Amino acid sequence: MRAFVFPGQGSQYSGMAKDFSVYESSEDIFERAKKVLGFDITEIMNGDEETLKLTENAQPSIYITSYIAYLELEKRGILPDVVAGHSLGEYTALAVAGVYDFETGLYLVRKRGEYMSQALEPGKGTMAAVIGLDIEQIEKVVNSIDGVYVANYNSHDQVVISGLKESVEKAMELLKEKGARRIVELMVSSPFHTPFLEYAREKMKEEVEKIEFKKPRWPIVMNSTAKPTEDPVEIKKNIIEQITGPVLWKQSVDTMKEMGVNEFVEVGPKTVLKNLCRKMGVNAKHFTELLSE
Numbered sequence: 033m034r035a036f037v038f039p040g041q042g043s044q045y046s047g048m049a050k051d052f053s054v055y056e057s058s059e060d061i062f063e064r065a066k067k068v069l070g071f072d073i074t075e076i077m078n079g080d081e082e083t084l085k086l087t088e089n090a091q092p093s094i095y096i097t098s099y100i101a102y103l104e105l106e107k108r109g110i111l112p113d114v115v116a117g118h119s120l121g122e123y124t125a126l127a128v129a130g131v132y133d134f135e136t137g138l139y140l141v142r143k144r145g146e147y148m149s150q151a152l153e154p155g156k157g158t159m160a161a162v163i164g165l166d167i168e169q170i171e172k173v174v175n176s177i178d179g180v181y182v183a184n185y186n187s188h189d190q191v192v193i194s195g196l197k198e199s200v201e202k203a204m205e206l207l208k209e210k211g212a213r214r215i216v217e218l219m220v221s222s223p224f225h226t227p228f229l230e231y232a233r234e235k236m237k238e239e240v241e242k243i244e245f246k247k248p249r250w251p252i253v254m255n256s257t258a259k260p261t262e263d264p265v266e267i268k269k270n271i272i273e274q275i276t277g278p279v280l281w282k283q284s285v286d287t288m289k290e291m292g293v294n295e296f297v298e299v300g301p302k303t304v305l306k307n308l309c310r311k312m313g314v315n316a317k318h319f320t321e322l323l324s325e
Contacts, residue, residue, distance in 0.1 A: 035253075035293045036105075036112035036128065037309070038098050038121030040279075042218060043302040044090040048097055049077035052301075057103040061134070065096050068138045085219050086154075088145035091120050095141045098124045098300030099134055101319045105299065110322055112297070114260065114288055116253040118305055119184070119224065119279050120144070122271060128299075129248035131267060136243060143239050144275070147232035148222050157223030159183060159194040160204055164213025167191055173206045183225035184279040187311045194223040225278050233275040240268050251291075258283035260291065285312055297322060 052058050066072050077093045117125035127137035162170055170191045174180050179199030184192035204215050245264035253260045256273040258280040296316040298306040309316035
């Protein structure tokens with residue numbers, strides 16, 4: 033069994049539009065994106081990193097390139113048995129599974145980015161990846177400090193914390209003392225997957241309620257439950273929950289393994305999920321590897 037997994041924010045990089053323009057479907061997708069957004073995002077995708085990393089720019093950029101990558105695989109008859117996405121990537125997973133069309137997904141992703149940016153003044157929040165420390169120890173430290181939460185359970189070896197800048201910095205110091213092998217502050221402009229994004233959650237709930245979600249072509253293992261579903265009502269509920277709640281990525285990969293998945297394919301820019309999956313001891317590839325086979 034094969035899973036297609038779609039990356040989240042942090043996988044953006046300057047020059048991504050240029051790199052993905054080599055694919056046949058790119059011209060059509062970039063044109064359709066321009067109509068939805070009202071401007072040519074390829075200029076931002078090829079521009080400076082600081083502008084690109086803003087949530088409202090990074091999210092649509094990753095969504096668009098991941099969708100192009102999927103179309104290349106589909107064209108060659110390479111399809112999944114199950115899909116999942118990391119945070120923002122969940123929206124891409126829903127688009128490729130036919131829950132909504134490309135344009136609807138892009139509209140939602142852009143709105144999600146805007147609302148997330150508006151939820152808290154840029155610079156007030158941050159996130160950090162904690163590597164090489166027991167999950168229980170991380171949770172204990174985080175629970176002892178106000179204003180910081182566990183945002184992503186990425187693997188047995190990597191957890192991301194999120195919250196107010198000073199709270200995250202305090203947690204980073206304590207986690208270093210506890211023996212974390214490495215702590216890396218992330219290139220993000222908001223404290224994702226925390227209650228600080230309640231404003232974004234409420235606004236996105238309004239947006240999602242206006243849209244008809246269809247039954248997906250394949251089961252989708254969702255961030256907030258780490259369980260597969262094909263129920264449009266459940267999908268809507270879960271896609272909203274993940275804005276203020278943690279991403280259960282390690283648990284999602286475990287679920288897919290239990291379902292019989294023996295090949296994970298990262299579909300999108302960079303190799304963040306491929307690397308995480310490999311750390312968990314599963315067979316993982318980047319979509320470019322399948323295209324060159």
